[in-house]
Amino acid sequence: MSKATYLLRKIYTLFTLYKEGKGECNCPSVGGFLSFLMSHCEEQLISTSRESNLLKKSWLFLFLSLISSTAFSQASRPIDSTTIIIESGYEPFLTDAFKIKDNPIINDTNKIIPQLKYSFLQKQVPVTFNIYPISPAVIKGEPLVKLYHGFAKVGFGTNATPLAEIYYNATRSKNYAYGFAGKHFSSTGISSIDYSGFSDNELSAFGKQYSKEFTLYGKLGYIRNVNHYYGFSDKNAALINDADAVRQELDKFNVNFKLTRNFTDTTQYDYDFDISYHNINDLFQVSENHFAVAGKLSKYYKNELFAIGTEINYNKLINRLNQENNLVVGLNPHISTIADKWEFQVGIGLYLNSYPDTKFHFYPKAEFKFNIVEHIIIPYVGIKGGLISNNLNDFYNENPFINTQLLVTQNSNQKYDIYGGIRGSLSSKITFNTSFSQQKIEGMPLYVKDFSNLIENQFVVEYDTVSFSKINAELTYQKLEKLRFILGGSYYNYTPKNELKAWHKPAMNISLSSIYDLGDKIVVRLDLFYIDKQYVKTFSTVTTNNTVVTTEEATELKGIFDANLSLEYRYTKKLSGFINFNNIASSPYQKFQDYPTQKLGVLGGLTYSF
Template structure:
């Protein structure tokens, strides 16, 4: 060790003298920048400078061999009594792959002699074609307390679809048929008794047949289009035809894309006789419209600017009108997805139809007055966003003005030979109505196993000619819940609250006639279900409807069934 130190001590002065001499030589000639050729290196007088060898010769008595260097964080042993266990990879449980089936069939039976059945069939034809069919049936014998006539109903339907996909487009053809039966069981009591009810046949039925299709293009001026023809009628000689078609595309104007929708809507129908006269009632309306829309985007701001122009021809009255409506929507992200402000104003010409009215109220009489509604504007605005990844909300307000708005109203009691003239059916009246509403909605989607939705909406109406906004509620609220408890058990519930409504009561068959306003009480409806997956294919379920058991009336004089129970099973399969 001493010899090494000695050599290092001699080497350091030699290096310092060499550096000093080189510096002096460069100071003597600082202007000339030519290349300096070193003829002979400077030779120190003390000792020759040399490169230290990688393995120097040592004079020590103990001279060891070179050790291999191990590049470890700790290259020397550490005294420790700890003995680490042998490492072992953790075992990860693989989730069982869920088997998905293309078809299912469900059958259930319950109180009030209720039968529920449905089946969905889907079959792929090659790689680019598919055929599907849906068959459904729901019926009940009624037996509602304190009802004087039969109160049962049935609803059977069949829908079929064929889809074909090509490289540039995908098209679908569809068709279906539906048959429904109902009863005008809401006789005005105590004005009528069982003796009167026994003389009436309050049953009536509806038939609905339709064909149509749609097409979507991958690349082209026209992006999509659809067409639908529907024939709707009843067993009282009423019939209605409706044809709808539309096409949506994009055109470029001065390097700006403008989305354009073009549509036609034809409605024509007739009723065998009017409510208070034996004359036939005919109606027909043809609409043609164009709705261009231009979208502006800048950072967090999105603006849709558009209008809707509609031409209306009343084919029965030979009258034509032209309407222009705004189609504007604005959205701005204040705080990413947490807080989004939105608003706008839209409008449109609503094509009312016999089919649409029956979908809302199956107790209408077969002699309605059908006319379109002019929704002049619907101004809206509010806030929406996400409180977390699993929770979203919406708070909004609307103010809309509608001319010729359709309102359900209880028909006059005339006591003619027709079974629907005893205060047990509904007609249509029209009025100019402005509506102010505020709504709040909260959706919770914690994971695939739990979803919850809560919504409430308040309405305030102003009518021009009628005494009230007939059968329109002042408050609506609902709660929806679905919960997958574990792999086998699942459950769900939905709750509804509908506020008070106003309806008309009129007896024109007596002298003097009687007319008044009836207030329909608010009602609450609670429904729940629970089910169990026996295996991948077979499941059983049980449902309870109107759990509170309240015999409320959704429409005047038409109480609903009390608490109802239904149980059944579902079977999934493949061909």
Template sequence: MIQKWNQMIKNKILLKIIMTKMSNYRFLVFFIGVLLLSTISGQEIKNSEETFLGIGSGNRKIAKIQKSSISPEHTDTVTIIDNIKYYLEPKQFQVSYNIENIKPARLKIRATGDKLYRGYLKAGAGTYLSPLLELNYASKRSRDESWGLNSSINGSFADINGQGNTKYSDLSFGGYYQKFFMNYDLWSEVNYLRNNYQFYGLDYTDNQMYNFFGVDGNDSIAFRENDDLFKQHYDLFDMHLKLNSLNIGRDTNKLRIKSWIDFHHLQSNYNLSENNFLIGAHSGWLILDEEFLGTFELDINHVNAPTNLTLNAANIIEPSVNNQNLTTGIIRLNPHIYSRKENLVVKAGLSVQGNITEKANFHIFPDVELSYNLFKNIFIPYGGWQGNVQRNTFNDLRLENPFISEDITLQNTIQKSKLFAGIRGSLSSKFTFNLSVSFDNLDSMYFFTPDTLSSFGNKFQLKYDNLSQTTFMGEVTYQESERLKISAKGEYFIYKPLTISHAWQKPSFLFTVSAFMDLFDKIVLKSDLFLVGRRTVTAFNEPTVNNNIVLNESDEIEFINSTADDLFVFNLKSFLDMNISAEYRYNKKISGFIQFNNFTAKKYQYWTNFPVQSINVLGGVTFSF
């Protein structure tokens, strides 16, 4: 123990010497000191006293060195924070405000389109002494109103070779006015039309015809050229009114309204007069995805017509003294719903219609349509089931066939059922198509038959029968901006009349093509092509052979059958009619044009014994001012 003590004293003395000599190296001295004192224990001493055994004599006690005890502690890095709930005492502050009116924004619209001219004049002349004159004068762009006046005259003052007096003329003038209100749009139109022509459908090689009219066939020039024997003229006054609400889109839940009034008065050369009045309204309301709509119409027609037409002593058509009056009405009420669910569109409703003559007959027709959008409008299958009471006015019939007699009996056609299905769509942004088939069941369908009371078959009467009709239709359109437009439509018909043997004068098929081409705003080309199929017709007198009647292998007329009512039944040939026109625009005001009507130069017959003019060339100029 004494040795250990001595050693400690030596170490202290040595340390003191080193520290004295190396006072400038304090850091090194401190480090060496730590090493020399490393033998000192840093552990805890449990006993308060220690005994050292040494050799020699002596008894010393060394006091215990007290050190603080430090134990390691584990600190968790996850801190748990208690949820603290705050309570805010509600307190309402009184706020006052004033509403200031904001002036609505005003949109200034500037017209960027082509310059508009008020006036347009078109004048020309053609073969068969055919004049043409059109004059239009209208307002320019306006946000308040729009109006226009129009007039035209055309005709032909030369005869078709071998057909007697075939002169005709058409005169028309009228105007329209449109007023734009904040929520409504008012549109009105008034027109006057006068048509003059002749019942020229006679076979001037038939001696029976001359005997019928009491004319010497060897001296028939005056008979052929007479302007009074078979003349006809119509005067038509036409008026239309429309009042539509402007919120007509499906993006609004406001009530949408459309209303209309139509009226016409027709007067003929043989004491026929007709007045037709039609008033209607259509309204709808959009609720969620459903569109609730309704249509109402009241159609009243009054005809004052001669009971019969006869020939007087001068062989001129003369109406009877007593006229027959016929007033009929049609009421239509059509509530329906449009529902649109994603790609499916469904229309469901009923059409309640009354046909009022001497008694009222009411019909309830389905009004159902549906379509489904496939592949983003590329293909849209559709179908439906409908019915209708079709108004047959004398004016509509004479526009379809101008050679009808005034002493006909008018009946409305009842479309008891019309089933249709098809598919339409677009193969590109330029090409669209539509294919369909329909099945019609018609009551009181009219057919044109030759008249023998006041004519020798050169006028037509009406015969009614029930008809089942099947129609196949195909239509395609191609449009390249506004420069090129081409459309084609074909229809094929299958007729099954109930009592008569054939659907008189109805074509077996129709095919039409229309084309429009604009070359650099300088040259405009237009073309229309019509291909009309065979028509089965009847005659009370045996016809003579001509190029418009279907012949057999022996070049004789191929008669189909003969009955008590249908003495001679045969077919009129199919025919092709083509119209071509070209316009050269010298500038924006002046242009020149030329038209070729009936370009194939065929004197075909659409109606029995009424051949048309051969090729008609018409040229002229237009002027805008």
């Protein structure tokens, strides 16, 4: 049997088994059967490839039989939409891929490089534009507060204390300002002490003229003060017949003129001048004429400010002592340099003093400030000095019980004032300032009783050289315009050269001032004061063996505590009512020797704007 015949029989046998679904020929599809057939007959197919005619015929017969039987089988079985026929298992496979690494190359034998040429059209396009004005920017802010021309205040309090004040001013203007004021405040005094009443009256008028370069200011005033020397002991009360015997009245006329340049350009000179004059007369034929001039001229050159200050004080006091004219002339040239973190000023003070002896005085002046933290911590240190002009007006404002007939107006020589401190802010609402200074003053005025007067109810001024140290501290809290506290205190350590003590100079004073505005309707003010003990000059007399011995002593005056409370209710923007409580503790303290102050005082009244 030939190989071809054997192969055909084998194929036919396998085909029969496939149709019957027996043995290894149980294939689910025709494709599967053909794959099975090729795997079993591969070697015979290769060996019988030469007998191709018979083999081809056998393959053709086998293929047609498979096709017809498959078609018949599929036609005989109906297929619905839910029948799934799987011909064979799917075996995905990928053949290996080989990348062609050769890059195409184009050999261009005729390469042409273009020659580029640029040209510009010499043609100008006309441009026209129109100028239109731009309106200035307007910042919309808060509306201006309405100003009233007039303000009046009237009140009445305990111890027959009337109060009356009236003010009249021009409203808001860019060119001028003017106004006048009148005040009256008096009291019958302490009910248990005779002749303790007082009366203060004042009239004044002012005017201002504004221009682009400077401001002119002028003021006229008249002040009338009446008080009584009621500080005498009971044993001397019999020496006083009526109130006129201890009455004092000062009439003061004053004129003030000021010229200030509105400094807007650092390349130009800046200047300001102040001229003032006052005339005083009292009931004891004592008079005073005082004339004062103060001025300053300055100019910036690069980063330095060059300035020179001038001052002239002329005083003529006419009383029993026939004191000579008193003249003080001073020049204060200085240079200031301001940098980002520090500021330094250095200069000198040159003064001429005509009383009691004509002398020239020289004082160094310097100050250095360093801004460690921007506007938060600023330490400073400096030295200064100068002549302090004393006059009747200043003495009376401080102590209205002085003996004007025996008053000596000697100038005080501040030989030096060495100081240093730290100021700054702890927050946007809290600021502080602390300082320490060491001073020496020749001719410091001290108040002592006039022992030449039998009643001993007046004071004279004694001058002494006093060295002293001063420690000062101040703390301020302010929340907008609604709440504000100011706490301050000073401590002094005096060392007089000739006197036992620095008379009527307390060693310490502390104050607390506060204001609270509740909805711009209710305003509460509270002021607390504490003044430490002070010493007064007294004499003790001892008689032994027909010998009278008088000894100077320092008598202590007790410390002072005072509290004042003020309440104001603003009924409308024009009308309000107020009530003041003075010396709430009702303590009969003495600020000056043998002059007790009023105890609890109540004053109430109304204010009106028109």
